[in-house]
Amino acid sequence: MLTLIRAEILRNRLGIVAPIIANAIVSALTALAFYFLISVNSPRGIDQLAAGGPRAANLIQQLTVFLFIAGVIVPGLVTLVAVAAASVERNRTSYARWRLIGASPRQVSVLVLAQFGLGALIASLAGALIAIPFLGLGSRYLLSVTDFGVDLTVAPSLSGLLWTMGLSIAVTLIGAAGPALRIGRIEPIAAIRVDQHVRVRMTWFRWTLSALALFACALTAASAISESSTGPASSAVLLSGVFLLIGLATAAPVIVPRLTLFWSAIVPARVSAAWYLARHQAAHRISSTTAAVVPLGVAVGLFAVYFGAAATWEQAVGASATESRSNALQGLVLFAPAGVIGICGSLAVLLLASKASQHEGALVRSIGARRSDLIWLPVLECVIHTCTALLLGFLASVLSTLVYSVSLVVNTGTWTFVVNPVPSLALAGIGFVFLAATLAIPRLITLAADGIQDLGRVG
Numbered sequence: 001m002l003t004l005i006r007a008e009i010l011r012n013r014l015g016i017v018a019p020i021i022a023n024a025i026v027s028a029l030t031a032l033a034f035y036f037l038i039s040v041n042s043p044r045g046i047d048q049l050a051a052g053g054p055r056a057a058n059l060i061q062q063l064t065v066f067l068f069i070a071g072v073i074v075p076g077l078v079t080l081v082a083v084a085a086a087s088v089e090r091n092r093t094s095y096a097r098w099r100l101i102g103a104s105p106r107q108v109s110v111l112v113l114a115q116f117g118l119g120a121l122i123a124s125l126a127g128a129l130i131a132i133p134f135l136g137l138g139s140r141y142l143l144s145v146t147d148f149g150v151d152l153t154v155a156p157s158l159s160g161l162l163w164t165m166g167l168s169i170a171v172t173l174i175g176a177a178g179p180a181l182r183i184g185r186i187e188p189i190a191a192i193r194v195d196q197h198v199r200v201r202m203t204w205f206r207w208t209l210s211a212l213a214l215f216a217c218a219l220t221a222a223s224a225i226s227e228s229s230t231g232p233a234s235s236a237v238l239l240s241g242v243f244l245l246i247g248l249a250t251a252a253p254v255i256v257p258r259l260t261l262f263w264s265a266i267v268p269a270r271v272s273a274a275w276y277l278a279r280h281q282a283a284h285r286i287s288s289t290t291a292a293v294v295p296l297g298v299a300v301g302l303f304a305v306y307f308g309a310a311a312t313w314e315q316a317v318g319a320s321a322t323e324s325r326s327n328a329l330q331g332l333v334l335f336a337p338a339g340v341i342g343i344c345g346s347l348a349v350l351l352l353a354s355k356a357s358q359h360e361g362a363l364v365r366s367i368g369a370r371r372s373d374l375i376w377l378p379v380l381e382c383v384i385h386t387c388t389a390l391l392l393g394f395l396a397s398v399l400s401t402l403v404y405s406v407s408l409v410v411n412t413g414t415w416t417f418v419v420n421p422v423p424s425l426a427l428a429g430i431g432f433v434f435l436a437a438t439l440a441i442p443r444l445i446t447l448a449a450d451g452i453q454d455l456g457r458v459g
Contacts, residue, residue: 019116019172020123022083022348026076027127027168029337032138033068034160035131039152040064051150060146067142067334070242070302073167075338078249079295079345080168081175084116086291086349088179092186100188109184116176117169124168128161145330178203202253213247221403225410233407234309241305241400248301248392249294256290256297257283260388273370278380288353292346292385296431297392299335299342304397304424306331311418312404331423343431346385350438378439386432393424 039045040061049057088095098108131138135154143152217240224236248255260282267275282289310327313319319327397419405417 016115016119018348018351019083019087020119022079022344023120023123023168023172024127024130025344026072026079026341027124027164028131028134029072029127029341030076030167031128031131031160031164032134033064033072033337034163035135035154035156036064036138036142037068038157038160039154045152048152049150056146056150060143060150060152063142063145063330063334066238067337070238071334071337072341074242074246075295075298075302075341075345077171078246078298079341079348080171082291082294082345083348083352084172084175085179086288086352087116088112088176088183089287089291090352092183095183096186096188099186105184107184108186109180112180112183113173113176116172116180120169120172121165124165125161127168128164132156141333145326145333178205202251206250206253210247210250213243213250217241217243217247224403225407227407228411233411234313234404237309237400237404237407238306240403241301241309241396244396244399245298245301245305245393248396249298252290252294253287256293256388256392257286259391260286260289260293260384263387263391264384274374274376275380278377278384281377282381282384285353288349289385289388292349292353292435293388293392295342295345295349296386296428296435297342297389299338299431300389300393300424300428301396302335302338302393303331303427304393304419304421305400306335307420307423308397308401308418309404311420312401312408312416315418316408316412316414316416328423339427339430342427343434346389346431347434347438350385350435379436382432382436382439385435386428389431390424390428393428394419394421397424 040049046057049060095108095112098111099105103111135156139152139154143150220236220240220243224233224240227233227236261279264275264279264282267279307328310331314324314327401417401419405415409415
């Protein structure tokens, strides 16, 4: 078993390195959040925050908890699960070879989980250690949204490191468990077939988790509507939006393919051959498309939910320019980590799918596609990924802001509904640049040779 794992690591470096890098980034940000959380609630931290007055400790503790849960943990969980599933899907042929040489389905599943567990162990330890030099910078970053004038000494702790490693390893194994069990049942004949893109189906576990998240969303939305004060109501709306995004992400195998195919049909095939090819490839690799959309979509959704609620509150109470700037800064501090995690997760998924993408591009060129269409093809694929992520995020934002508007009507008698798309569009734009570079550069390299030679090189 160890020989198989070692051989797979040496043969499939990209398939191993991409998940490890994504895991290390998530682990580093999780470790920072853990260290903040532990320091804020330590006796020393409480004494330091007490110097800012009675509101300082309460507000900063709330910010730290919300940063930990909504800014790091939720997008981190979604990203690790998506990357693990995409990595298993990428290596279907390798796992079929294991079956071909005599490994049983159980042995294949155990080997896959062992491979992911080892990678998660290395990545989580590296991430937790990488976070230590940035503790001072992170503390100033967190406190930049307050005007209490307090200092918070954030120190690394063994408990924070262990919690980070344990959470990262557990989530990675949970995310890889379903794909590992399914890949264990792969037929040995798949080792000599052309790679097949298998669509991920909704399992009973996904249905249950999605239903629980949506039920929690409904409960928190009801709490927001019944809340008489706008401050607690806005907090309940944000929590409701987080639960809604979890429900949408869990049900992504049902939602994302239909959403992608529905909106991308706006451009007829006769208008743009490149768009038709990009849409067809996104549909052909729909599992990879879904896995790439979800991390970025959750990050965009978190931005959209927060800034939509903030803009609605500002208009309802007639907030000053200073209050608006404070809300904007607080949103960036709380959800910038989520943006980093979401972009890195989508990048990791696209890197895992790069070989299949290059092969399909070479195949299209070999049958006579125009060079200009092939140049635009990866860019348009990224447009499809990014716009689908935006639609997913804006769906959550509209529903959450609608809940807040109903709450305002119930408690103040005035209707206010504002959606602020600018921060979400900015995040999506940054994500698009990175995704386009990830897809376009390998594709442009393959265009340097003839189509048949490309097929031989990437096939």
